[in-house]
Amino acid sequence: MTVCQPQVSTCLNKELSVQPIPDVKTLDDFRQLLRSLPGPDAGAVDAAAAREPQLTKPPGALGRLEELSAWLCAWQGHHPPRLEKPACAVFAGNHGVAALGVSAFPAEVTVQMVHNFTHGGAAINQLCRTFGVALNVYALNLESPTADFTRAPAMDEAACVLAIKAGMAAVPEDCDVLCLGEMGIANTTAAAAVANALFGGDAAEWTGPGTGVSGQALSRKTEVVAQGVALHRPALTDGLEILRHLGGYELAAIVGAVVAARLARVPVLLDGFICTAAAAVLAPMRPDALDHCVVAHISAEPAHLRLAERLGKRPLFDLGMRLGEASGAVLAVGMLKAAVACHNGMATFAEAGVSDKE
Amino acid sequence: MTVCQPQVSTCLNKELSVQPIPDVKTLDDFRQLLRSLPGPDAGAVDAAAAREPQLTKPPGALGRLEELSAWLCAWQGHHPPRLEKPACAVFAGNHGVAALGVSAFPAEVTVQMVHNFTHGGAAINQLCRTFGVALNVYALNLESPTADFTRAPAMDEAACVLAIKAGMAAVPEDCDVLCLGEMGIANTTAAAAVANALFGGDAAEWTGPGTGVSGQALSRKTEVVAQGVALHRPALTDGLEILRHLGGYELAAIVGAVVAARLARVPVLLDGFICTAAAAVLAPMRPDALDHCVVAHISAEPAHLRLAERLGKRPLFDLGMRLGEASGAVLAVGMLKAAVACHNGMATFAEAGVSDKE
Numbered sequence: 001m002t003v004c005q006p007q008v009s010t011c012l013n014k015e016l017s018v019q020p021i022p023d024v025k026t027l028d029d030f031r032q033l034l035r036s037l038p039g040p041d042a043g044a045v046d047a048a049a050a051r052e053p054q055l056t057k058p059p060g061a062l063g064r065l066e067e068l069s070a071w072l073c074a075w076q077g078h079h080p081p082r083l084e085k086p087a088c089a090v091f092a093g094n095h096g097v098a099a100l101g102v103s104a105f106p107a108e109v110t111v112q113m114v115h116n117f118t119h120g121g122a123a124i125n126q127l128c129r130t131f132g133v134a135l136n137v138y139a140l141n142l143e144s145p146t147a148d149f150t151r152a153p154a155m156d157e158a159a160c161v162l163a164i165k166a167g168m169a170a171v172p173e174d175c176d177v178l179c180l181g182e183m184g185i186a187n188t189t190a191a192a193a194v195a196n197a198l199f200g201g202d203a204a205e206w207t208g209p210g211t212g213v214s215g216q217a218l219s220r221k222t223e224v225v226a227q228g229v230a231l232h233r234p235a236l237t238d239g240l241e242i243l244r245h246l247g248g249y250e251l252a253a254i255v256g257a258v259v260a261a262r263l264a265r266v267p268v269l270l271d272g273f274i275c276t277a278a279a280a281v282l283a284p285m286r287p288d289a290l291d292h293c294v295v296a297h298i299s300a301e302p303a304h305l306r307l308a309e310r311l312g313k314r315p316l317f318d319l320g321m322r323l324g325e326a327s328g329a330v331l332a333v334g335m336l337k338a339a340v341a342c343h344n345g346m347a348t349f350a351e352a353g354v355s356d357k358e
Numbered sequence: 359m360t361v362c363q364p365q366v367s368t369c370l371n372k373e374l375s376v377q378p379i380p381d382v383k384t385l386d387d388f389r390q391l392l393r394s395l396p397g398p399d400a401g402a403v404d405a406a407a408a409r410e411p412q413l414t415k416p417p418g419a420l421g422r423l424e425e426l427s428a429w430l431c432a433w434q435g436h437h438p439p440r441l442e443k444p445a446c447a448v449f450a451g452n453h454g455v456a457a458l459g460v461s462a463f464p465a466e467v468t469v470q471m472v473h474n475f476t477h478g479g480a481a482i483n484q485l486c487r488t489f490g491v492a493l494n495v496y497a498l499n500l501e502s503p504t505a506d507f508t509r510a511p512a513m514d515e516a517a518c519v520l521a522i523k524a525g526m527a528a529v530p531e532d533c534d535v536l537c538l539g540e541m542g543i544a545n546t547t548a549a550a551a552v553a554n555a556l557f558g559g560d561a562a563e564w565t566g567p568g569t570g571v572s573g574q575a576l577s578r579k580t581e582v583v584a585q586g587v588a589l590h591r592p593a594l595t596d597g598l599e600i601l602r603h604l605g606g607y608e609l610a611a612i613v614g615a616v617v618a619a620r621l622a623r624v625p626v627l628l629d630g631f632i633c634t635a636a637a638a639v640l641a642p643m644r645p646d647a648l649d650h651c652v653v654a655h656i657s658a659e660p661a662h663l664r665l666a667e668r669l670g671k672r673p674l675f676d677l678g679m680r681l682g683e684a685s686g687a688v689l690a691v692g693m694l695k696a697a698v699a700c701h702n703g704m705a706t707f708a709e710a711g712v713s714d715k716e
Contacts, residue, residue, distance in 0.1 A: 065679065121704060334692030338692070346483075
């Protein structure tokens, strides 16, 4: 598989220095790795909890901003939390099912949009510039889409492992939060199939308009999802097999990045439906696998909120976005920066000479 | 009335150059001014609507970010929208009803917090620094609280007009969005009374914990609100009389700032319950009076969402914040910057050579 990495882009770290990554040759190696994920840093969490009530505000008055600074401490493994070097990885892949007419856009748009990322013209470029986020874009084997999952597994094991490893290699060495996102014509179809396989129910519950299909095209898309899940059901023995049979390169890369970030003590902001569906394959394999991840926003793709709820995640905001590209995740970086600035920078009651609650 | 303005603060424009403001000597002058507010700029809105579908994304995929850039165009009166000079005005006032034990904090905290703003130690200082917002804080007559509204009108007409004018003078000459906020021990009590007088119902529907009262203290607070509304009911002939009888200096200043911003073509971000309640007095006087205002967030103060709904406003996010100080409004500046960056900076389908929807 060709992994073109990283694409030159607006806020690119041109010479990407990555975290050292464990050797993974098979899906079983990756399953083994999942057993060794570190937990939250209790000391850092305690330090945050000790400082928070001293700050010049009524207790709890910053709401989820207070939770976010504690969460950063837990998964960065230190107090005070830091938010100086946010990074973003966007993975692009093509899908065999695109040939079935499941998207409102032609498949060549994936590679065209990667060029757009490269030249700084996409939404994610503007968002990364706005919030000072270093952007890296990974074009994964765009010339060879995954197999049409209504006929065969989307990926063989070797391709799936390579894509996971591409994601594992996408965690910059020096970053304090990682935003994950994707681009891939037809990948809401893959994500719907993955979510349907993970959480059951009808295909229609998990299938939505994506870039904008409706009517007959949406019915066709739903049928494709149902066919794929039905065809592979006997082989869907765990989250990684669901990923391999129904996912895609960019979904597999997201899974790899989520795990590598955990190992590197980098908290993760998940984006919308596709990104969350990819990460979700880890949940049945290890209940705490996504504790270092926040779902940034509720996508307008109808199944995203349901998916977040199944994962016990409460997204930070809902602006009706449905673009992917990590756009919602990067928008949430502003909230994280605000949380860290308040936690670290506010005066205490004692420092400011402000009377505490009576 | 002493208006100490502006306080020196982290991101302060030390020599504040303000928009020229109309001469207002009486509440009737202000009523007259309300009749002359400008409407949205149709040409700028059309220009935004013409550009938006050309940008390299599925139509509508940026959700409310697209609405926000169109809204900025409408009320800034030009296209492209600008978000380079956001400003924030925080008004502080003291309240006679504070003596009735309606707050969890003692009344001296208002002046202490103004010092904290001045020395850069409050949440709003950190938030303004994070989002590059110029902060000005106005301490309004802190040494002389408004009258206890369970016994007399909170303000006489002269004091109310002075406070409105202080707010009108707080719109910087060169700013492209204005965040409004407040600080004032006991001012959720005033805001609850204003909202109750405006929208009816029981006092309990509009009265909440504020900085953290509960149980008997909350019952007492609710009773204070009910008493004030009942006492003054015959005199509450319009929004400005509600403001004068039940509001406070900082609420009146917010009303003045909202109107002056409209005249100066500066869109406004309203903060939480108190700020929204203050602005709400304009709604019954002129149905479109708040069209240039966005309610930034849903405060955890329970009545805020109800109040926003009565105004037909859909807040941008809900992070469970309840601090005031314009904290939610300034957090929303990140979203506005993102909206403008995408609208202005993204490539069109033609520029990027990306295939449009099939």
